[in-house]
Amino acid sequence: xxETPPCEHPMSLLSMRLAALIAIxxxxxVTFPHSSSAVTDSTKSTLDRLANVxxxxxxxxxxxxxxxRPNFGGDPLYVGMDLTIASFDSISEVNMDYTxxxxxxxxxxxxxxAFSNKDEVLTLSGxxxxxxxxxxxxxxxxxxxxxxxxxxxxKLVRLNGDGSITYGMRFTTTLACMMxxxxxxxxxxxxxxxxxxxxxxxxxxxxxxxxxxxxxx
Numbered sequence: 001x002x003e004t005p006p007c008e009h010p011m012s013l014l015s016m017r018l019a020a021l022i023a024i025x026x027x028x029x030v031t032f033p034h035s036s037s038a039v040t041d042s043t044k045s046t047l048d049r050l051a052n053v054x055x056x057x058x059x060x061x062x063x064x065x066x067x068x069r070p071n072f073g074g075d076p077l078y079v080g081m082d083l084t085i086a087s088f089d090s091i092s093e094v095n096m097d098y099t100x101x102x103x104x105x106x107x108x109x110x111x112x113x114a115f116s117n118k119d120e121v122l123t124l125s126g127x128x129x130x131x132x133x134x135x136x137x138x139x140x141x142x143x144x145x146x147x148x149x150x151x152x153x154x155k156l157v158r159l160n161g162d163g164s165i166t167y168g169m170r171f172t173t174t175l176a177c178m179m180x181x182x183x184x185x186x187x188x189x190x191x192x193x194x195x196x197x198x199x200x201x202x203x204x205x206x207x208x209x210x211x212x213x214x215x216x217x
Contacts, residue, residue, distance in 0.1 A: 053122065056115050066133050069204060070110040070163075076206045079135050080107035081195060085216030089172065093181060097143055098191055099174045106135055106167045107210070116161030126155025126169070134167055135205060140194035145173035 070077050082105050089099040110133065115122075139145065147169060148154040154170035177191035197205045 057122075057124075057128075060113050060115060061131055064112060064132065066131065069133055069200070070108065070112065076202060076204055077108055079137075079197075079205055079207045080210045081105070081207060082210045082213050082215070083193070085214065086170070088217060093179055093184070096179055097174050097176050099172065101148075101170070101172045102216070103168060103170050104137075106137060107165065108135065108167075109162070109164045111163045113159060113165070114161065114163035115159075118161055120161040122159045124157045124159060126153050126157065128157045128159075129155060129167060132157075132165075135207075136198040136200065137195060137207075138198045139173060139175060140196050141176040141192065143174040143176055145171055147171045 084103040086101040086103065089101060091098040113132065148171060156166075156168050158166040158168075175191065175193060177189065179187070179189045179191075181187055195207065197207060
C-alpha cells in the first residue's frame with residue numbers, strides 16, 4: 001500500500017518513459033527529412049556549378065585555334081613576366097654556369113577565352129595549357145632545364161572572366177654565366193636570366209617585366 005501523498009505506480013512511470021521516447025523519435029523523424037533536403041540542395045547546387053563550368057570550358061574551346069596568337073593580325077600581344085627564385089642550387093666557376101629553382105609566371109589576355117563580365121576566376125590544371133595558345137618562351141642562356149613533376153607536373157592556369165590568363169610553372173634550370181675571375185677570390189659576378197620568345201618578333205609578341213619582376217632569395 002502507498003502512503004499519502006500517493007506514490008507513482010511502476011507501470012505509470014514506464015508509460016511516461018515510453019511516451020517521452022516516442023515523442024523524441026517523432027521529433028527525429030520530422031526533423032531528419034529537412035536536414036536531408038538541405039544536404040541534397042547543397043549537393044545539387046555544387047553539381048550544377050560544376051556542370052556550368054564544364055560547359056563553359058567546352059564552349060570556349062569549341063572552334064578555338066591554338067595555332068594563332070591572341071589578336072592575330074592586329075597589335076602585338078603583351079606578355080608580362082615575373083619569377084620567384086626558390087633556391088640557388090649551385091654555382092660553378094669551372095663550367096661557367098649556375099643552377100636555380102624558380103617559379104615563372106606569365107600573364108597575357110586572350111579575348112577568345114572571355115566567359116564572364118563578373119570578376120570570376122577559374123583555376124585549372126596545367127593540362128589546360130596544352131589546349132590553348134601559350135607563349136613560346138625560352139631561356140636564351142639555358143644549358144639544361146626540367147619541369148618538376150612530383151606529385152603532378154608543377155603547372156597551373158588561372159583564367160579570368162575577361163580572358164586574362166596567368167600561366168605558372170616550377171622548374172630547375174642551369175644557365176650560362178660568363179664569369180670574370182681576374183680578382184678571384186675577391187670577385188663578384190653578374191649572372192643573368194635571358195628570357196625570349198623563340199619564334200615571335202616584337203611585331204607579334206612583346207615581353208616585359210611586371211612591377212615586381214623578381215622575388216625570393
